[in-house]
Amino acid sequence: MPPRPTDLIHHPYVPPAGFEAPQPGVFKASTVLFADVAALRARDWKHKDGYTYGLHGTPTTFLLEERIATLEGGRQCLLVPSGLAAIANVNCALLAAGDEVLLPDNVYGPSRLMAEGELARWGISHQRYDPMKPADLERRIGARTRLVWLEAPGSVTLEFPPLAQLAQICRRHGVTSALDNTWGAGLAFNGFDLGAGEGVQPGSGADIVVHALTKYPSGGGDVLMGSIATREEELHVRLKLSHMRMGWGVGGNDAELVLRSLPSLALRYRAQDAAARGLARWLQGRPEIAQVLHPALEGSPGHEHWREACGPDGLAAGLFSVVFHERYAPARVDAFCDALKLFRLGYSWGGPVSLAVPYDIPSMRSAELGTWPHRGVLVRLAIGLEDPADLQADLERALGALSGA
Template sequence: MSKRGKSTEQIHHAYQPPAGWDAVPVPTYKASTVLFPDTAALHRPRSGDAFAYRYGLQGTPSSLTLAARMATLEQARHCVLVPSGLAAVTLTSLALLKPGDEVLLPDNVYGQNRHVTVRLLARLGIHHRFYDPLDAAAFSALMTEKTRLVWLEAAGSITMEFPDVLGLLHACKARGVTTAMDNTWGAGMAFNAFELAPGLGVDLSMQALTKFASGGADVLMGAVCTQDAGLHRRLDEMIEFLGYGVGANDVELVLRGLPSLPLRYRAQEASTLTLARWMQQQPAVARVLHPALPGSPGHAYWEAVSEAGSGCLFSAVFKPAYSAAEVDAFVDALQCFGIGYSWAGPMSLAVPYDLTHSRSLPLPWTPEEGGTLVRFAIGLEDVEDLRADLAQALARLG
């Protein structure tokens, strides 16, 4: 063969590494183009659930490894990966709903799930209603023959109510309605979403891998797991329609984070409980919201299903004597807490919320009982440093 140009030599280099190499990290495969051994393989159709590498968007050995490990974590059979937690929410709703269908969501649902439902799904002719996650009887009465999907969230976003998940699932099962849970808070650690009680579990479990699975506050990714092959096919088909894919470097980072997830989850949970209990004793605080605390909304429902965990979040409702501006000043005074969204990374975070326009049903407290809410996400700092930081910021409230 005649001498080839330098570019040609680099692209078609003959070197192949010797067999026998192995290492702890999963190799990171980066590809858009996937090469076929011959034209017969190129023309061979993809049949049923048989996977064949065809294009990088549809999966690489790295992404399939992560999907398999996420399925194991969630005690599921199938898993798909998408670019973010919000993408996982949108994928699930679009894959399972059509014009004329109805979806029910808890009133404390993740804000972006509410936004997608109210703005996008409604535009597509898909109806919705919000329900009280603590009232299974009222929820059951809401369902109609058009109800096709019910979203569950354990615990609820920001206000941390733990739903009557067993009662809600009994009602859905009696009517044959598909259930999807936002399981980001539980992360496959707090409970088995597919068997919350004998013979009773959700149909799909989604997570924002941005949170606990990554643990580094540096990745955006989502996953949807299921035990049902038919539901998995519908998700997979919708992924192809939407062109969802995940980047190889992001896959690498989540794979790196998964082995330490149980250690981080337990460490952050322990610190969270310590600080939540301490905040209950502070004069400026009206109430602390955390499913593992007696008196927090849904505590008994959490006890009924919890196996091992309660996450890294709690919310503190300040007494109404303190204005929103004063609570903002408290947050600004914190030194070990960053101000920013997301959670489950190494740094603790604090965010004040105005829930006035984000709920359809009344909040669990009246204006006379509580004022501004601050959600705390506890990271991996020393818990005594965090407590001291909270104390100095609270002292400024007077």
């Protein structure tokens, strides 16, 4: 007689406890089962002392949250489906109609679009400030300012701001600050405690640190995930309540992939950093290039601030941008990008494949602030794990396309 479905669903066997392996187990659930009604009613989803529903956490997501909190130097962490979702969660938790949020002029593009779109429709205003001029942030903070976003370095153009000064201004005005630390990956500097070496100042950084785990923590270009780290319990609970009401959740298999990649994070970050610096220095000597934008290179905007945050021998991501001489029309720069073979055209970074993307920076910047001084076309290069010599040869071959050669 074949088994009944009930026998398969309610099978009595339970595997023995004590299994241990290098990689943690993967738990996937929407429904979580309780022993009795008293347990169901007593369980508190706001803290990691039990399980209530898949959206509120499983052993797999709890484990990843704790490891990311450690990576960032925080005490609590929330996981969301993308880096942009982390930004959205912070905005929704902390802002209401009549409030104002301040964004750096070189802010991550979708964050600006969110302020211009959803936040504006909800009656939340925004201003953009020059992140390289702390006095500009100071003068823009007003009675309605509730949140200031920080980025280090700036999206695409990679200016490294005076983070400690910006964070100090926010604290002095009693305004919450949130830092996008995706570039630093929790390795180049600590977003909560700024400074390098013996100059680290505890509590000198942001109140909230968000991270697109899509990038270096994933490392494979195949996972979308974000995190929100905090140190203050009250702030964490406020963010978590919004997190619950919006229904954010991440899949167990995605959490597994990030957990699997975390042990190699520092090795990959250092390798991509070293390769990027070598290629950036080589491009500094090319006649086609007007400027190379890389925080760790002297002459790049904010280099001295990078030294303050990361140290003179500190880390930097495998990411930099090049500005072509203005004599090259956008169509010629597009031809350069199309001629690349190892560098592929695509957004994001932190994975094994090197990427290139041309940007129209003037359309992304505030005309009022005038923070973009160049007239040439910019191309951002994200360095993967290929042999740097092969990448240099690819770039050199593609540069020939600028003149139509």
